[in-house]
Amino acid sequence: MKSLGEADHVVVSVSGGKDSTYLLWWALKNVPKEKIIVVHAEIDIDWNETLDVVKKQCEFFGVPLKVVRATHADGSPKGFLSILEGTRKDRKTGELKEVKFPSPQFRWCTSELKMAPIHKFVRTLEGNIAVLIGERAEESSNRAKLKAWRPMEKLSKKGRTVVNVSPILQASEGQVWRLISKIGAPVHPCYDWGVKRASCAICIFSSDQDIEVAMDHAPNIVKKYLEVESKLEHTFRYKKETKTRPAVKERVLDIVNRILKRRSE
Numbered sequence: 001m002k003s004l005g006e007a008d009h010v011v012v013s014v015s016g017g018k019d020s021t022y023l024l025w026w027a028l029k030n031v032p033k034e035k036i037i038v039v040h041a042e043i044d045i046d047w048n049e050t051l052d053v054v055k056k057q058c059e060f061f062g063v064p065l066k067v068v069r070a071t072h073a074d075g076s077p078k079g080f081l082s083i084l085e086g087t088r089k090d091r092k093t094g095e096l097k098e099v100k101f102p103s104p105q106f107r108w109c110t111s112e113l114k115m116a117p118i119h120k121f122v123r124t125l126e127g128n129i130a131v132l133i134g135e136r137a138e139e140s141s142n143r144a145k146l147k148a149w150r151p152m153e154k155l156s157k158k159g160r161t162v163v164n165v166s167p168i169l170q171a172s173e174g175q176v177w178r179l180i181s182k183i184g185a186p187v188h189p190c191y192d193w194g195v196k197r198a199s200c201a202i203c204i205f206s207s208d209q210d211i212e213v214a215m216d217h218a219p220n221i222v223k224k225y226l227e228v229e230s231k232l233e234h235t236f237r238y239k240k241e242t243k244t245r246p247a248v249k250e251r252v253l254d255i256v257n258r259i260l261k262r263r264s265e
Contacts, residue, residue: 001128001161008127010035013118013134014065016046016053016188017198022176023134023168024061025183030167039066039121041114044079045200045221047190053198056186068117080109080200081228100234102204109200119155128161135166138173193217202252204236211252212259226253 001007010031014020027036040054051067058065070078087096102109122129131152137144148166155162168176180187188198193213197203201218202211202225214222229236229252236255239248 001130001163004031004130004165006128007031007035007130009037009125009129011118011122011125011129011131012036012038013114013131014038014040014054014057015134015198016040016050016057017134018173018176018180018187018191019134019136019168019171021057021180021185021187022171023132024057024063025179025185026167027132028061028063033063036063037066038063039068039118041117042067042069043109043113043200044077044081045202045225047188047198047201048218048220049189050198053186053188060185066121068121070113070117078113080113081224083108083112084228084232098232098234101232101236101238103238104204107204109204122155122162123160126159129155130163130165132165132167134168136171136173136176137169143169190217208255208259211255215256215259222252222256226256229253 004010010027012020012024012027014024024038038058040051042051054067055065072078072082084099084101086099088099089095090097118131122131135143135146137146146166146169148169150164150166152162152164190198190213193216195206195210195213197205199205201214201221206214211222235249236252237248237250239245241247
């Protein structure tokens with residue numbers, strides 16, 4: 001498959017955020033509607049409102065929604081918190097060790113909880129399949145290096161060819177917001193609360209301000225996060241010591257306490 005025109009199915013991955021809203025609009029402008037399958041990977045630390053927002057967006061665009069969720073080998077639900085409560089096997093020694101929080105270099109949360117259930121769904125399809133992802137180059141240096149068209153050999157087999165496609169890489173944030181405002185598409189309320197990314201309520205990329213928003217609008221998730229975190233030695237924020245600064249080790253609890261102290265002053 002060399003173009004979207006050859007695709008039998010176009011799977012559009014949506015999160016409820018601004019970029020996936022723009023992506024869905026783009027897909028409907030460039031692909032026959034009957035080929036589009038909208039998929040949302042639900043995660044246990046999503047904002048409480050996220051699934052409802054995704055449903056409203058799909059109703060707005062007039063497309064059906066497929067919700068997928070990650071599972072463990074035994075079929076039980078797999079979530080960010082349940083993974084943290086588990087153990088991992090050292091590849092070299094076979095020793096069971098504590099699971100570490102994701103890092104910018106190893107974002108297992110994305111691969112295991114978002115992409116894995118979407119890929120599992122893709123494996124139920126046949127023919128030429130394009131998986132559309134709402135990545136934009138200006139979001140990070142890594143995304144700026146992405147190619148818009150990326151064959152997925154691990155998902156391809158006889159009778160099925162899969163490619164990842166990032167068609168909005170060159171779109172700017174301003175362009176995205178102008179389009180959403182123009183067409184009047186539903187917007188996730190977390191943007192009004194003060195966060196810039198409608199990803200998980202608590203993410204390794206969350207600023208102190210983002211966590212403060214979560215304290216106010218997703219206290220149930222913050223509470224569960226703190227309960228799991230208390231059992232771990234590895235910290236939410238961690239940076240190795242360098243010649244110019246000491247190591248950074250900070251828990252979500254440290255951030256929450258800092259916020260509460262500021263509020264009380």
